[in-house]
Amino acid sequence: MIQDLVVNLLFIGYAVTVLLVFGTVLTWVERKQAAIMSDRIGANRAYVRIPFTQFKLIWWGLFHGLADGLKMMLKEDFRPNSYDRVAYAIAPWVVFTPVLLVFAVIPFGGTLHPGEIVPALAGWFGDKAYPLQIARLDAGLLVVFAFGGLTIIGAMLAGWSSDNKFSLLGALRAGSQMISYELIMGLTVLGLILIYGTVDLGAIAQQQSGVVLGVLPAWGIFFQPFAAILFLTAAIAENKRIPFDLPEAESELIAGYFTEYSAMKMGLFMFAEFIEIAIIGALFTTLFLGGYNLPFMTDAGFVLPGGREFPLAHGVVVVLQLVVFLAKVLLVCSFQILVRWSLPRFRYDQLLRFAWKFMFPLALINLTVTAVAVWALGAH
Amino acid sequence: MQLYKRKEYWNSPTMSWWERAYLFEIVRGLSITGGVFMQNMWRWMTGRKGALTTYYPEETRSDYAANNRGKHVLTQRPDGTPQCIACNMCATVCPAKVIEIEAGFDPDDPAHPKYPVRFEIDYSRCIFCGLCVEACPEDAIRMVKEVPNLPTFDRRDMWLGLEELLTWNPQSDVAKPYPGKRGDRQDARKP
Numbered sequence: 001m002i003q004d005l006v007v008n009l010l011f012i013g014y015a016v017t018v019l020l021v022f023g024t025v026l027t028w029v030e031r032k033q034a035a036i037m038s039d040r041i042g043a044n045r046a047y048v049r050i051p052f053t054q055f056k057l058i059w060w061g062l063f064h065g066l067a068d069g070l071k072m073m074l075k076e077d078f079r080p081n082s083y084d085r086v087a088y089a090i091a092p093w094v095v096f097t098p099v100l101l102v103f104a105v106i107p108f109g110g111t112l113h114p115g116e117i118v119p120a121l122a123g124w125f126g127d128k129a130y131p132l133q134i135a136r137l138d139a140g141l142l143v144v145f146a147f148g149g150l151t152i153i154g155a156m157l158a159g160w161s162s163d164n165k166f167s168l169l170g171a172l173r174a175g176s177q178m179i180s181y182e183l184i185m186g187l188t189v190l191g192l193i194l195i196y197g198t199v200d201l202g203a204i205a206q207q208q209s210g211v212v213l214g215v216l217p218a219w220g221i222f223f224q225p226f227a228a229i230l231f232l233t234a235a236i237a238e239n240k241r242i243p244f245d246l247p248e249a250e251s252e253l254i255a256g257y258f259t260e261y262s263a264m265k266m267g268l269f270m271f272a273e274f275i276e277i278a279i280i281g282a283l284f285t286t287l288f289l290g291g292y293n294l295p296f297m298t299d300a301g302f303v304l305p306g307g308r309e310f311p312l313a314h315g316v317v318v319v320l321q322l323v324v325f326l327a328k329v330l331l332v333c334s335f336q337i338l339v340r341w342s343l344p345r346f347r348y349d350q351l352l353r354f355a356w357k358f359m360f361p362l363a364l365i366n367l368t369v370t371a372v373a374v375w376a377l378g379a380h
Numbered sequence: 381m382q383l384y385k386r387k388e389y390w391n392s393p394t395m396s397w398w399e400r401a402y403l404f405e406i407v408r409g410l411s412i413t414g415g416v417f418m419q420n421m422w423r424w425m426t427g428r429k430g431a432l433t434t435y436y437p438e439e440t441r442s443d444y445a446a447n448n449r450g451k452h453v454l455t456q457r458p459d460g461t462p463q464c465i466a467c468n469m470c471a472t473v474c475p476a477k478v479i480e481i482e483a484g485f486d487p488d489d490p491a492h493p494k495y496p497v498r499f500e501i502d503y504s505r506c507i508f509c510g511l512c513v514e515a516c517p518e519d520a521i522r523m524v525k526e527v528p529n530l531p532t533f534d535r536r537d538m539w540l541g542l543e544e545l546l547t548w549n550p551q552s553d554v555a556k557p558y559p560g561k562r563g564d565r566q567d568a569r570k571p
Contacts, residue, residue, distance in 0.1 A: 036424070037417045041431045229403075342413040343406065 004127050008116065015103050019327070022278035023271050024065040026333055030274075031064065032267045033334060034341045038232055057087045063298065080162055082093050087161035092261065094193035095154030099272045099279060100146040106282045107133040107139040109292050110299040110368065111323040116314045131202050132321070133290070140201035140331065141193065144283065145186055151272070152178045155247065155257050158269075162260035170256025174240060174247035180355040181237040181244075187363035188227040188234065191370035192287055195223050196298045205291030209298045213304050217295035218289035226366045235280040236336060237355070239273060241342040246351055280319035281332035289332070292325035414541045448525035449510045452501055454545040455520055462546055463520040463553055466494040470512035470521055473522040478502040479512060496542060503528055504538040519553050 025082030028043075044061035057063070080086070109132030137143055149254035152175055159171020182331040196204050210218040220226045248256030258269045283293060296302050297320075301311035312320070346354065399405050420430030434441055444450065455463045466483035482498035491493075512521050526549070530538050 033417065036430060037413050039416070039430075039432045041435070106527045173454060182387055311454045337418070338410060342409050 003114075003128060004130075007112070007130050008134065011130075011132065014234060015108070015134055016100070018108070019100060019278060022329070022333070023275040024069070024380040025062075025279055026274045027065045028062055029330075029339075030337050032061065033337050037338070037341055053291040058131065069267070072264045075263040077263040077265065080164065082163045082262065084161035084163070087157045088260075089162060091154050091158035092258075092265045092272075092358065093154075095151050096156055096268045096272040096275075098150035098154075098249055099275050100145050102147045102279050103282065104134040105137050105143050105201055106279075106286055107131060107205050107291060108282070108325045109133075109318060110206075112318055113314055117318065122358050124356065132203050132318070136200070136202055138198075138200050141189060141199040141204075144201075145182070148185075149182060151276075152182075158261065159257035162257075164260050166253045166255075166259045167257050170247045170249075170253045170259070173253075174257055174348065177240070177244065177246060178238055178353060179356075181234040181359075184355060184359045184363050185238060186285075187233060187360070187367055188224075188231040189287065191224050191227045191367050192220050194367075194370050194374050195220075201286050205286050205293070208290040211305055212301075216289055219290040219295075224288070224366070224370065225243075226362070227370075228284070230282075230363055230366065231288070232284060232332075232336075236339060237351075239276045239280060241273070241336070242340045243278075243345050244351060245345060246348050250347065269372050275353065277336055278329060280336065281329035282325075284332050285328040287337045289328050292328075294320070294324055387418050387442075398415070408510065437529065440527065440529065444525040444527070446525060448527075449508045449513075449523045449569070450526050451524060451528040451548070452525055452545055453522045453549050454542065455498065455522060455551050456546055458552060459547075462496060462499070462542065463518050463556075464496045464499060465492050465518055465520070466499075470519065473511045473515040475509060476505045476507045478505045488525045499542040499545065500539050501545070502539050503530055504535050512515065522551060524549060555569040 032042040034040075042061060043064045044058060046061060046063040046067040047056040047058045047067075048063050050054050103363075112130045112132050113125075113127065114130070115125040115127060135143075153179070155174040156171045159167040159174070192204070193199055196207050198204060198207075204220075208218050208220060210217040212222060216222050227350050247253075248258070253259070255266075258266055261269065294302075296304050299317060301309060301317065302311050414456050423430035430455040457463055464481075466481050468481055468483070471477075471479040471481050478501055480498065480500045480502075481496050483494050486493055486495050508523070510523055528540070532538060
């Protein structure tokens with residue numbers, strides 16, 4: 001019992017740390033990647049001086065994220081004259097909290113046997129095994145969508161409560177856009193659910209460690225390449241980033257639904273956006289890129305298509321899986337940033353037409369074809 | 381019944397079906413930007429610079445034009461004294477009023493009895509117009525293409541004085557003969 005508590009607290013600490021670090025580091029990745037893409041250097045002036053020496057740590061501008069955070073905390077927390085106090089105060093948290101909660105059901109590693117890793121604790125833990133996941137829920141994917149839907153409420157609250165026309169317009173845009181794309185995200189994932197026969201994310205990740213057609217790893221992207229593209233597009237739209245950043249279109253709405261927010265409240269909106277990039281990366285990795293496993297890798301080691309096996313020690317496997325998961329998430333995040341700095345913004349009518357007249361039918365077709373194929377092949 | 385007909389513009393873009401399909405053009409755009417990223421990243425990783433930017437205070441550009449009006453130089457006589465005769469013409473013509481000269485009297489040099497005790501240029505206000513160079517009757521002040529390296533946290537550091545202007549890039553006026561001061565010249569005029 002105590003053991004479960006200790007392990008789960010460790011997992012929660014790991015997940016929160018990973019998300020906050022990703023939120024900070026992604027601001028740096030965004031700056032640097034955009035700079036390198038456009039022949040620039042990028043932010044590289046912030047430094048931390050080691051006390052009592054003249055030695056400055058610059059680390060390619062990695063400390064600019066810290067400097068930003070510090071600035072946000074120290075700025076004046078300006079509030080508009082007429083606003084709904086309660087809703088205005090809780091709106092950033094309504095946006096920020098569900099984003100963190102989504103990570104609870106995402107598996108960031110295989111199975112952990114604490115007794116095998118630390119022999120000294122073997123007596124205490126016995127042969128207990130823990131999936132590297134905070135909450136192993138049967139309804140994992142449904143929880144993701146439930147919490148994902150909550151952020152809409154936060155955006156609407158922020159826009160409504162700040163009593164500003166720009167905020168209200170931004171909130172309306174955010175609401176209709178997020179609901180439209182939420183639907184498409186759900187439809188694209190339905191195809192995967194048909195194939196895997198479960199909505200438990202841990203089980204989905206485990207099923208992808210096999211091999212299909214002899215050589216290909218059984219990743220979701222090989223079963224559902226179409227759904228992968230649609231899902232990523234809808235997810236970026238859900239996160240309200242360029243090319244779908246209509247709710248906060250700077251040239252039209254100043255900053256959209258968080259126009260009237262300043263200091264750390266505005267910082268929370270930004271931070272939630274960056275963490276959501278990481279969440280989308282984690283979701284995409286889990287659903288389509290084989291989760292925490294390298295190709296041909298299982299919890300026991302590597303099994304190559306030819307039938308050769310390379311068993312690995314349990315500790316090595318756990319560390320490898322943690323690292324591989326983070327690396328895959330970072331790659332997907334990097335791709336999202338590439339999209340953000342390459343494509344121009346939609347017009348608002350184009351955005352909704354794109355959702356309902358282009359992506360929605362495609363998602364339906366994808367679902368129908370998948371259903372027919374699954375029925376014909378008799379799987380599950 | 382058609383309620384609304386979209387206006388046709390003479391320069392409306394024409395797109396082929398390939399471009400209308402949108403996805404392929406997106407892939408093309410992403411591969412262009414991604415390619416530039418990879419190219420620059422490879423330069424950074426192999427120890428070269430993958431950007432067009434000049435790191436300003438650490439690195440100055442080498443490609444200034446030959447006649448660029450950069451930092452001022454006070455020319456010197458062969459014995460190292462400034463050629464300046466403290467006539468204040470540069471300070472008078474200066475539109476930004478950045479030159480301050482305090483004149484001194486040197487009885488040992490009857491050809492140039494006035495000399496600058498203090499000659500200071502406030503670079504925080506200098507507009508680099510070059511009028512001081514044109515106004516100088518003695519060719520005592522010049523501008524060279526190198527720019528002053530001034531980033532600082534204290535604006536008082538942006539005043540450059542006689543010593544700096546004489547020594548940072550010593551130049552002498554070879555066209556003009558200089559007989560030397562009274563002590564060291566042979567054909568000294570008697571006062």
